[in-house]
Amino acid sequence: MITIVSAAILLLIFVAEAAIGQSFYEGKTITMIAGTEPGGTLDMRTRALTHFLKKHIPGEPTIITEYMPGAGGRKAANFMYRVARPDGLTMATPVSGFLILAVLKEPGVDYDIGKFIYLGAPDGVAHYIFHSRKEAGLSDLDKLRAASGVRIGAQAVGHTIYVVGRLFAYALGLKDARFVTGYSGVELDGALVRGELDARPNLAETLVRRTPEFVEKGLMDLHGILEAPAGKKHPRFSYLPEIASFARSERARGVIEMFRASRVTGGPYILPPGTPKERADILKEAVRKTFNDPAYQTEYKKLVGDDLAPVTADEIEKAIGALRPDSEIIELYKKMVGPGPLPSQ
Amino acid sequence: MEISLFDAAAKGFLSLLQLKVFLAMMIGVSIGTFTAVAPQGLGMPLVYAIALPIVIKWEPITGIALLIGASSVSAICAAYLPILFGIPGGSGSQATVLDGYPMGKRGEGRRALGASFMAGGMGCLIGTFTLALAIPAARPLIYLMGSPELFVVMLWGLSMVAVLAGRRPIKGLIAAAFGLLLATVGQQAQSGVMRFVFDQPYLLDGISISIIALALFGIPSALDLALTKLGVEQQPVPLKGSLFDGVKDTLRNWWLVVRCSFVGVWVGIVPGLGSQVVDWLAYGHAAQTSKSPKNFGQGDVRGVIAPESANDAKDGGDLVTTLLLGFPQGVTTALFIVALLAWGYLPGPEMVKKNPEIIYSVVWLQGISGIVGTLVGFFLAAQLAKLAEVRYTFMVPIMFIFILMGAFSVNRDPVDLLVVIAFGILGYFMRRFGYPRPAMILGLVLGDLMEKYLYRSVASYGFSWLARPAVIVLLILAAASFILTLRGRLKGRQETPASLGGAMARTADES
Numbered sequence: 001m002i003t004i005v006s007a008a009i010l011l012l013i014f015v016a017e018a019a020i021g022q023s024f025y026e027g028k029t030i031t032m033i034a035g036t037e038p039g040g041t042l043d044m045r046t047r048a049l050t051h052f053l054k055k056h057i058p059g060e061p062t063i064i065t066e067y068m069p070g071a072g073g074r075k076a077a078n079f080m081y082r083v084a085r086p087d088g089l090t091m092a093t094p095v096s097g098f099l100i101l102a103v104l105k106e107p108g109v110d111y112d113i114g115k116f117i118y119l120g121a122p123d124g125v126a127h128y129i130f131h132s133r134k135e136a137g138l139s140d141l142d143k144l145r146a147a148s149g150v151r152i153g154a155q156a157v158g159h160t161i162y163v164v165g166r167l168f169a170y171a172l173g174l175k176d177a178r179f180v181t182g183y184s185g186v187e188l189d190g191a192l193v194r195g196e197l198d199a200r201p202n203l204a205e206t207l208v209r210r211t212p213e214f215v216e217k218g219l220m221d222l223h224g225i226l227e228a229p230a231g232k233k234h235p236r237f238s239y240l241p242e243i244a245s246f247a248r249s250e251r252a253r254g255v256i257e258m259f260r261a262s263r264v265t266g267g268p269y270i271l272p273p274g275t276p277k278e279r280a281d282i283l284k285e286a287v288r289k290t291f292n293d294p295a296y297q298t299e300y301k302k303l304v305g306d307d308l309a310p311v312t313a314d315e316i317e318k319a320i321g322a323l324r325p326d327s328e329i330i331e332l333y334k335k336m337v338g339p340g341p342l343p344s345q
Numbered sequence: 346m347e348i349s350l351f352d353a354a355a356k357g358f359l360s361l362l363q364l365k366v367f368l369a370m371m372i373g374v375s376i377g378t379f380t381a382v383a384p385q386g387l388g389m390p391l392v393y394a395i396a397l398p399i400v401i402k403w404e405p406i407t408g409i410a411l412l413i414g415a416s417s418v419s420a421i422c423a424a425y426l427p428i429l430f431g432i433p434g435g436s437g438s439q440a441t442v443l444d445g446y447p448m449g450k451r452g453e454g455r456r457a458l459g460a461s462f463m464a465g466g467m468g469c470l471i472g473t474f475t476l477a478l479a480i481p482a483a484r485p486l487i488y489l490m491g492s493p494e495l496f497v498v499m500l501w502g503l504s505m506v507a508v509l510a511g512r513r514p515i516k517g518l519i520a521a522a523f524g525l526l527l528a529t530v531g532q533q534a535q536s537g538v539m540r541f542v543f544d545q546p547y548l549l550d551g552i553s554i555s556i557i558a559l560a561l562f563g564i565p566s567a568l569d570l571a572l573t574k575l576g577v578e579q580q581p582v583p584l585k586g587s588l589f590d591g592v593k594d595t596l597r598n599w600w601l602v603v604r605c606s607f608v609g610v611w612v613g614i615v616p617g618l619g620s621q622v623v624d625w626l627a628y629g630h631a632a633q634t635s636k637s638p639k640n641f642g643q644g645d646v647r648g649v650i651a652p653e654s655a656n657d658a659k660d661g662g663d664l665v666t667t668l669l670l671g672f673p674q675g676v677t678t679a680l681f682i683v684a685l686l687a688w689g690y691l692p693g694p695e696m697v698k699k700n701p702e703i704i705y706s707v708v709w710l711q712g713i714s715g716i717v718g719t720l721v722g723f724f725l726a727a728q729l730a731k732l733a734e735v736r737y738t739f740m741v742p743i744m745f746i747f748i749l750m751g752a753f754s755v756n757r758d759p760v761d762l763l764v765v766i767a768f769g770i771l772g773y774f775m776r777r778f779g780y781p782r783p784a785m786i787l788g789l790v791l792g793d794l795m796e797k798y799l800y801r802s803v804a805s806y807g808f809s810w811l812a813r814p815a816v817i818v819l820l821i822l823a824a825a826s827f828i829l830t831l832r833g834r835l836k837g838r839q840e841t842p843a844s845l846g847g848a849m850a851r852t853a854d855e856s
Contacts, residue, residue, distance in 0.1 A: 071549040157537030302687035
């Protein structure tokens with residue numbers, strides 16, 4: 001008898017909880033923390049999402065965006081880990097680098113990436129092309145490898161473009177490559193044209209959109225591509241050799257895969273640790289439905305200027321699981337991120 | 346089919362002759378005016394970010410009219426806060442406080458506002474005209490300046506400390522050095538080294554220049570009122586001069602407007618300089634080339650005309666790179682590109698080839714919005730200038746609210762409120778003991794850029810960059826300018842000890 005009553009009570013609680021969960025968001029306001037300033041790409045991704053996400057959450061809550069830029073996403077991530085209430089009413093999208101910063105145990109990281117609840121990300125695909133200016137005379141890989149002191153430009157030490165440039169230099173075995181930082185993306189292009197730099201990596205989409213003449217008029221020699229995820233070919237540059245094909249050691253392959261794993265998570269939407277499962281599930285499902293919504297896909301393309309490349313919550317968690325390489329690879333990766341000379345393969 | 350530039354210009358203008366386009370532009374003008382009068386930080390990026398999802402569903406010309414209307418007017422009307430409250434406006438309009446506020450305190454707010462709007466309107470038109478002319482020849486202009494040349498230009502800018510320090514060269518140097526030191530806070534972009542971060546995530550990106558400028562000038566102005574005037578029966582400042590006097594001042598100084606407008610256009614075109622230097626470079630140029638630099642900082646109308654004309658002309662320069670090359674120069678122009686892409690235009694050479702009429706529509710809108718913005722500014726100024734008569738008991742809390750809201754809205758970080766108060770107190774004591782705050786801001790603004798350009802020059806060229814012809818010419822010009830300024834100051838010292846005020850030294854604002 002007691003068992004039957006207990007079961008009935010549990011069933012009632014379950015049903016009530018499910019019912020409460022379904023209507024929990026009615027009349028509520030969700031705050032979306034964006035780890036960026038208004039107007040950046042991340043902001044545009046968030047703006048595209050929030051309008052449609054609301055429709056897919058039962059109860060259609062209001063969603064407002066708050067900006068918390070700074071420290072490469074650490075400020076927003078720390079806030080979500082330490083301050084935000086785990087009530088399902090605070091979501092965040094820190095810039096994607098907050099994950100790798102935690103793996104590398106960089107200063108200012110007060111959060112554990114294994115404890116956040118991941119909802120999905122809209123930008124899990126990227127292609128980086130390593131190219132040099134024509135006048136530098138580095139037209140093929142042999143000439144590139146033979147040259148000494150090739151000047152490779154990037155925005156800042158630790159920036160994604162910087163890390164990709166270092167990975168290419170390391171994998172290709174460039175001699176005494178010099179990394180010159182302190183440029184904006186646009187300035188990098190100008191510095192290449194002026195001859196202030198010899199080479200740089202860039203996102204394929206940006207290369208095609210911002211400086212089409214680099215490719216169409218043959219102003220640059222394209223040397224290789226980094227695909228994230230592995231095997232996801234770029235429709236236009238599939239002929240370029242993939243960076244992993246340059247690697248001559250397991251260590252080199254390991255460090256490239258570590259970068260790839262960090263990149264395929266994109267800029268994920270997260271919830272604070274401890275958020276009730278039923279609310280997290282509602283939001284996960286809403287994000288999934290939003291990613292499949294054709295109207296959202298059109299809006300995303302319009303606002304972000306890029307195709308949607310969604311990553312599910314499960315895929316992100318899997319990628320984060322893979323972001324726990326052995327200490328040797330972590331140490332090597334730190335050398336890729338840092339300012340010191342590159343080791344040899 | 347490609348059309349001639351003349352046909353494109355005509356077509357671009359004709360496409361604007363629709364009621365809905367006019368209405369959209371006026372809505373933009375209203376938003377821009379509100380943004381300019383509201384506390385610092387409610388800037389164009391946020392306005393664009395909010396407006397974008399809505400306007401991209403409109404017809405392109407209507408949407409463009411709203412966006413250009415808002416940004417164009419926002420810059421023109423940015424002088425209200427500095428002139429009437431002594432609070433620096435948004436970036437690009439901060440130097441206006443140096444002479445605008447003393448004018449406002451003397452009851453010449455209307456004259457200062459008149460000069461500001463007229464200079465802003467003229468600057469906007471010069472910037473627009475440059476944009477129209479630049480269509481065939483923009484790209485070589487942008488690639489002309491390398492890191493070594495830009496470093497020397499920044500060095501030249503830093504030599505303005507000689508002007509900014511006024512009669513206290515040592516204190517000026519200390520203030521500038523402190524500004525340079527503050528510019529080093531945060532993660533160094535070139536090496537990744539953490540400098541003065543003390544394990545605080547807040548300091549990783551350095552301290553916002555906007556917040557420091559707001560604190561250094563805004564808080565002392567408010568404290569000054571609170572400590573010296575509250576409790577004393579207010580004698581209303583008699584309003585002197587009219588808006589028209591400001592217009593006449595600007596027309597009398599037309600050559601200064603032209604020069605500073607080109608400074609603005611240049612800052613707008615060169616990637617990486619950013620809007621934070623434009624007003625200071627123009628102000629320094631005006632003070633350096635003036636025959637009576639001692640008046641700067643004491644309410645000289647030229648100290649309003651120079652930064653405002655440069656700031657408004659910069660928008661034209663920004664659009665040169667945005668439209669003709671597809672390079673955004675800041676968040677606002679990046680968002681404008683997003684809108685253009687959403688409408689199916691690809692900013693850059695392709696747009697020049699395929700959609701020149703849209704580019705000319707932007708040019709026309711920029712010019713028309715500039716004129717409308719100037720008129721709106723004049724209309725509002727007549728009313729707002731009366732704020733000088735408002736009782737201090739009302740004014741002081743309003744100023745503090747504006748300052749704190751402005752500081753919070755920069756990053757939405759509560760720590761910024763503590764920082765603005767701390768630097769406000771520092772600013773108060775700097776003013777009290779005669780350390781020129783503008784020299785500190787100049788050090789802060791230029792420090793980051795100088796370090797970046799010097800690093801890039803050495804990293805790319807070793808020390809051979811010093812032998813580049815353009816570098817040598819610019820170094821000679823910078824040295825000549827510095828020596829002439831210094832000689833002028835020493836000569837002035839011999840003539841009359843009373844004439845040693847100098848720009849931004851102990852002035853009415855520094856008392």
